[in-house]
Amino acid sequence: MSMNWLVSIRDQRDRFIVPVVLILAWECLSRSGWLPASLLPAPSTVCVSWADWIFSTDQSTQANSGRWIFDALSSSLRVFAGYAIAAFSGIALGVAIGWWRWVERTIEPTLQMLRPVPPVSWIPLAIIWFGIANKPAIFLVFLGAFFPVLMNAIHGVKTVDRNLIRAASMMGASESQILRFVVLPAALPSIFAGLRIAIGSAWMLTxxxxxxxxxxxxxxxxWDSYYFMRFDLVIAAMTSIGLLGFLTDWAIKLVMSRVLHWQHGQTVQGRKH
Known part of the structure; x- marks a missing residue:
């Protein structure tokens, strides 16, 4: 038990080595003048601006002072709305395409034609259709998250071990029972992989x-900070997006580890061997 605890501490420590080294090197290069502050502010400068953006400490970020929580919530709501729609529709349609040949023949060619179109190219139409508000952002998030979920759901269903399906059929299971109790559980690892890819795309698109x-x-x-040459706020915004993206991916991993507990056990056994 104590050895596992020590190994866990060591693993957590190792995760921070590279970020800490990079930040220290960045700070040293900025302080020494190798990196112009006008182009790349020092981490300490970014932290001061970020703190004012969050807590309104010194009003250095002016109109943005103390508004970080509102900006983060606005972005998060758009991400979660578009992601939820993409996850539900992508899983449902992906399972249908992977399971029923007639659905695959009817729908997949159209989807495969739309898939290479970059989501950002839909921005003009999204603005025309929905105006300047939350709806175009949610629509773009949906487009960015939908196809990773869809393709992984299709792959997960198509790669289910056919022996499992035959065994369930021989035991008298109906098609709906096979789909619910055999195909879906077997496809879940691939579906969760798509969900993790999709959450990153969702943050990028929002x-x-x-x-x-x-x-x-x-x-x-x-973008507004870029126009005013406030690169400290630009970096703070980039870091905020990366942190929120990391936390949402971590939440999906927690759900995945609970749902796929049987797979986790197999993985641990495989590592021991």
Whole structure:
């Protein structure tokens, strides 16, 4: 028990080695003048501006002072709304395409034609359709998150061990029972992989949408700060997006570890061997 605890501490420590070294090197290069402060502010400067953005400590960020929580919530709501729609529709449609041949023949060609179109190219149409508000951002997040979920759900269903399906059929299971109790559980690892990819795409697309179609959120602050040459706020916004993206991915990993506990056990046994 004590050895496992020590190993866990060591693993957690190792995760921070590279970020800490990079930040220290960045600070030293900025302080020495190798990196111009006008182009890349020192981490300490970014932290001061970030603190004012969050806590309104010295009003150095002016109109943004103390508004970080509102900007983060605005971006998060757009991400979660678009991501939820993409996850539900992507899983449902992906399972249908992977399981029923007639659905695959009917729908997949159209989806495969739309898939290579970059989500950002939909921005003009999204603004025309939905105006300057939350809806175009949610639409773009949906587009960015939908296809990773869809393709991984299709892959997960198509790669289910056919022996499991035959065994369930021989035991008298109906098609709906096979789909519910055999195919879906077997496809879950692939589906969760798609969900993790999709949450990263969702954050990228909401920031892109906020730069052009919305007047609030972390992406809007990032773009607005660029116009005013406030690169300390630009970096603070980038860090905020990365942190929130990391936390949402971590939350999905927690859900995945609980749902796929049987897979975790197999992985641990495989490592021991």
């Amino acid at each position: 920031v892109t949408a906020e730069m052009v179609a919305v007047k609030s959120g972390l992406g809007y602050v990032l």
